[in-house]
Amino acid sequence: MALLELKGVEKIYQQGKIEVPALRGIDLIVEKGEFTTIFGPSGSGKTTLLNMIGCLDKPTKGEIYFDGQELGDLSKKELALIRRHNIGFIFQSYNLIPVLSAYENVEFAIRLTDGRTESEMRKKVLDILEAVGLAGLEDRRPNELSGGQKQRVAIARALVKEPKLVLADEPTANLDSKTSDEVLEIMVRMNQQLGTTFIFSTHDPQVMEYAGRLIEIRDGKVSREKKGEDIRVHH
Amino acid sequence: MKFLWTLAAKNLFRNRLRSIVSIIAIAISVMVVVFARGLVTGFIDSTFSLYIKYDTGHIKVVNQEYRQKERLFSLNYPVDGFNGEGLTSMIKKLEGVEGIEMAVPRIKFGAMASTDDDLITMLGWGVDPAKESKFTGIEKQLVEGRMIRPGEKEILLGKGLLKKLNRQVGDKVTILYNTSFNSFKGATLRIAGVIESGMPLLNDTIFYLPLDIAQELLIMPDQATEVLLVTPNAKEAAAFYPGVKELFTAEGAEERYSVEPWNKANSVLEYMQVAIRIYDVIYVFLVLLASIVVINTMVMIVKERTREIGMMTALGLQSRDILKLFIMEGTVMGITGSLLGAVLGGIVTRVLSVNGFDYSAIVSGMGDEFLMNPIIYPTFSVTHMIYGFLLGVIVTAVTCIIPARRAARLEPSEALREF
Numbered sequence: 001m002a003l004l005e006l007k008g009v010e011k012i013y014q015q016g017k018i019e020v021p022a023l024r025g026i027d028l029i030v031e032k033g034e035f036t037t038i039f040g041p042s043g044s045g046k047t048t049l050l051n052m053i054g055c056l057d058k059p060t061k062g063e064i065y066f067d068g069q070e071l072g073d074l075s076k077k078e079l080a081l082i083r084r085h086n087i088g089f090i091f092q093s094y095n096l097i098p099v100l101s102a103y104e105n106v107e108f109a110i111r112l113t114d115g116r117t118e119s120e121m122r123k124k125v126l127d128i129l130e131a132v133g134l135a136g137l138e139d140r141r142p143n144e145l146s147g148g149q150k151q152r153v154a155i156a157r158a159l160v161k162e163p164k165l166v167l168a169d170e171p172t173a174n175l176d177s178k179t180s181d182e183v184l185e186i187m188v189r190m191n192q193q194l195g196t197t198f199i200f201s202t203h204d205p206q207v208m209e210y211a212g213r214l215i216e217i218r219d220g221k222v223s224r225e226k227k228g229e230d231i232r233v234h235h
Numbered sequence: 236m237k238f239l240w241t242l243a244a245k246n247l248f249r250n251r252l253r254s255i256v257s258i259i260a261i262a263i264s265v266m267v268v269v270f271a272r273g274l275v276t277g278f279i280d281s282t283f284s285l286y287i288k289y290d291t292g293h294i295k296v297v298n299q300e301y302r303q304k305e306r307l308f309s310l311n312y313p314v315d316g317f318n319g320e321g322l323t324s325m326i327k328k329l330e331g332v333e334g335i336e337m338a339v340p341r342i343k344f345g346a347m348a349s350t351d352d353d354l355i356t357m358l359g360w361g362v363d364p365a366k367e368s369k370f371t372g373i374e375k376q377l378v379e380g381r382m383i384r385p386g387e388k389e390i391l392l393g394k395g396l397l398k399k400l401n402r403q404v405g406d407k408v409t410i411l412y413n414t415s416f417n418s419f420k421g422a423t424l425r426i427a428g429v430i431e432s433g434m435p436l437l438n439d440t441i442f443y444l445p446l447d448i449a450q451e452l453l454i455m456p457d458q459a460t461e462v463l464l465v466t467p468n469a470k471e472a473a474a475f476y477p478g479v480k481e482l483f484t485a486e487g488a489e490e491r492y493s494v495e496p497w498n499k500a501n502s503v504l505e506y507m508q509v510a511i512r513i514y515d516v517i518y519v520f521l522v523l524l525a526s527i528v529v530i531n532t533m534v535m536i537v538k539e540r541t542r543e544i545g546m547m548t549a550l551g552l553q554s555r556d557i558l559k560l561f562i563m564e565g566t567v568m569g570i571t572g573s574l575l576g577a578v579l580g581g582i583v584t585r586v587l588s589v590n591g592f593d594y595s596a597i598v599s600g601m602g603d604e605f606l607m608n609p610i611i612y613p614t615f616s617v618t619h620m621i622y623g624f625l626l627g628v629i630v631t632a633v634t635c636i637i638p639a640r641r642a643a644r645l646e647p648s649e650a651l652r653e654f
């Protein structure tokens with residue numbers, strides 16, 4: 001069974017009296033363990049699509065199946081629980097809590113889940129921070145970290161609860177190309193090591209290099225789709 | 236949930252100045268509440284005790300007719316025994332009632348004295364010197380001379396009145412009055428002593444004379460105009476009231492006399508009890524006013540942290556968790572401010588409860604109608620501090636619901652777009 005399946009997903013924003021169609025019928029299947037890139041120019045609907053997948057918003061039309069479950073009928077509370085346990089988010093602007101240390105920011109996400117003892121949680125946080133290359137920087141506050149380091153904290157925060165899916169909306173847009181590469185390499189490595197499914201969006205052709213699978217969207221529709229070697233050969 | 240409290244506390248350090256201003260606003264209001272409560276309690280307690288001493292006793296007995304026109308100081312409706320058999324035996328019986336330590340008789344009457352160019356109006360109080368000293372401690376206010384003695388034609392008066400009369404201790408003064416038969420008479424009495432009291436009534440208007448002398452001059456044999464009953468404690472006086480009432484019924488005198496506990500016997504005291512409740516409402520408004528500063532801070536915080544709220548929702552917090560988090564943040568400010576305010580208010584009250592708070596400027600302008608001590612000693616009490624603290628915490632927590640609801644209502648996808 002696919003981890004994610006979208007069937008004819010449409011999203012229309014209501015802006016006063018004007019209807020703004022952001023997604024116009026997206027069909028998509030994402031298998032477990034895939035590393036998928038959503039590529040498209042500004043305004044093409046990348047963020048809107050990730051919000052639908054991430055249970056942060058509901059489509060105007062169409063169905064989304066997450067792990068076999070249709071999301072349309074779920075209550076706000078049920079959606080929150082899916083996000084809490086099964087989906088990790090990485091944002092363009094990091095969105096770390098400035099008064100918490102790197103350790104505490106990561107801990108925040110795992111504290112929301114239940115069923116782990118204090119020492120298990122502690123070990124998980126330290127392990128994941130080490131895995132993203134932040135060993136020794138656990139006590140730093142976000143303002144004492146570089147952009148790349150902040151985004152690594154965000155990756156650790158998304159992964160610490162071992163979600164089924166990680167969504168990253170333009171995670172490298174605020175980073176220079178060298179740092180972007182480092183951050184993406186970490187994401188690829190985590191995808192390979194932990195088998196976590198990743199979907200990340202970008203409008204930067206440079207970044208597409210890392211995609212295992214590339215979905216290009218334009219005006220709210222999938223315009224092209226490539227897999228593996230094709231990506232590197234064609235663009 | 237504990238980690239959310241920790242986060243709420245840490246968040247106070249994000250914009251220190253703003254947090255400090257909010258905390259100070261709460262602290263000041265709570266401090267004022269604690270102090271004002273102490274002051275009002277101190278004021279009211281001291282006023283109550285003045286009224287008890289000089290007007291009502293713990294339970295006041297007067298003739299029913301007299302009660303209707305008390306201000307006229309009529310001598311025609313005396314306390315003269317349950318059925319006219321005389322004051323002395325009535326007092327004995329009253330002092331036999333359980334809980335009644337003392338029955339203090341007084342004759343209050345209007346009088347005048349003339350100086351070279353003025354006619355001075357005064358109030359004469361015929362009293363049992365020993366009982367009066369025991370009950371009101373009047374002897375302690377003596378600054379010159381001595382207390383009056385039964386059977387002696389002498390008076391005790393306030394410094395102000397002495398000055399008005401232009402006399403010295405040991406001098407004689409001729410007093411003019413109406414007897415109970417309404418004949419106008421004069422009597423010459425010796426000034427035995429002078430008292431000093433900050434209260435205008437006691438200082439400028441009243442002179443004391445022995446009860447037996449007053450009875451003789453006014454032709455009121457074995458009579459008084461009022462009898463004040465004293466119990467061990469004013470606050471528990473009501474417990475002994477039924478026993479007193481019973482005695483009056485048994486003697487068949489319940490129609491003839493008005494018998495009332497102190498808090499009913501004078502309407503000023505009744506108003507004051509209402510005032511205490513009004514003050515409690517005012518305190519709530521005061522803290523509410525201060526909490527507007529906190530609400531304002533919280534509204535700014537919610538606006539600034541819109542994206543953070545979106546992020547938290549994405550991490551799986553529900554609307555009600557967001558609501559809680561912001562109420563917690565406001566409450567942390569409320570707790571800090573209230574604690575500070577309660578402690579400061581306690582300290583200020585404590586200091587002034589020893590040194591007193593001088594009201595004399597106000598008192599001197601008020602005339603003798605209203606009994607009031609010139610120096611008020613605020614009542615220091617931990618209860619007031621706890622009251623102020625809880626009031627501060629609860630009011631801030633409740634008012635923080637307004638901005639917190641705004642945060643909880645944000646749509647996560649919209650919140651995350653915010654820049």
Ligand SMILES: Nc1ncnc2c1ncn2[C@@H]1O[C@H](COP(=O)(O)OP(=O)(O)OP(=O)(O)O)[C@@H](O)[C@H]1O
Nearest residue numbers: 013015020022041042043044045046047048049203
């Ligand atoms: N809340 C909204 N109300 C109205 N229109 C919206 C709203 N959100 C997005 N849109 C519109 O929907 C379309 C898709 O927006 P979206 O943010 O998904 O694009 P994007 O690919 O993420 O763009 P970018 O690269 O700039 O982030 C755009 O035309 C945008 O203006």
Ligand SMILES: [Mg+2]
Nearest residue numbers: 046047048169
């Ligand atoms: Mg976008």
